[in-house]
Amino acid sequence: MANTKSAIKAARKSVRLTVRNKTTKTRLKTLHKKLDAAVKAGDAATAKAVASAYVSAMDKAVKSGVVHRNAASRAKARAAKHLSAKK
Numbered sequence: 001m002a003n004t005k006s007a008i009k010a011a012r013k014s015v016r017l018t019v020r021n022k023t024t025k026t027r028l029k030t031l032h033k034k035l036d037a038a039v040k041a042g043d044a045a046t047a048k049a050v051a052s053a054y055v056s057a058m059d060k061a062v063k064s065g066v067v068h069r070n071a072a073s074r075a076k077a078r079a080a081k082h083l084s085a086k087k
Contacts, residue, residue, distance in 0.1 A: 024066045031057055032079070039082055051083050
């Protein structure tokens with residue numbers, strides 16, 4: 001258990017941020033799976049819409065500090081490559 005006031009506050013903050021990070025990462029994984037499914041199904045319109053949502057969510061995750069900007073850039077590039085390969 002935390003002993004000091006700052007450690008108690010840090011513990012509370014850690015719990016709050018962990019929940020936020022987990023929610024965001026779960027949403028990103030879900031969008032990634034939807035993108036893969038749409039590309040495999042050959043549905044170009046759905047794939048494009050899901051890709052846009054995925055990129056937007058990834059940018060928001062970077063902005064809030066959940067995902068590193070280079071990791072997001074790599075993920076977005078791979079998604080774009082995956083999307084264009086199936087056209």
